[in-house]
Amino acid sequence: TTAAAADIWFQADTADLLYLTPRNGARLWVGDRSDRGRTGCAAGTHYTADRISLADLPAGSHVCVRTNGGHISQMRIVGLEGSASPRTLRFSYATWN
DSSP states (O other): OOTTSEEEEEEEEESSOOEEEEOOOOEEEEETTTOOOOHHTTTOOOSSOOEEEGOOOOTTEEEEEETTTHHHHEEEEEEEESEEEEEEEEEEEEEEE
16 A cells, blocks of 8 residues: 555556656655765755666665655665565665654
């Protein structure tokens, strides 16, 4: 399910076409997929409202997020589980004030 005010949607068009899709004014920045932390994510200038294919985000990838509330966040892709729909996306994240 997706909360109405969520920043990110795990969008599954099919079992293989999977995306991180920003919602409600949130923006994403992949960059080089490294762990940039608060300072690195805050300095980012290439945030986008476009969805990002999970095919481009292997386990261990980091994605910076500007939340719809104006906060800086970083999520780390832990991995995908399951081979058929519905799949489960595992991730960790930190959000800073």
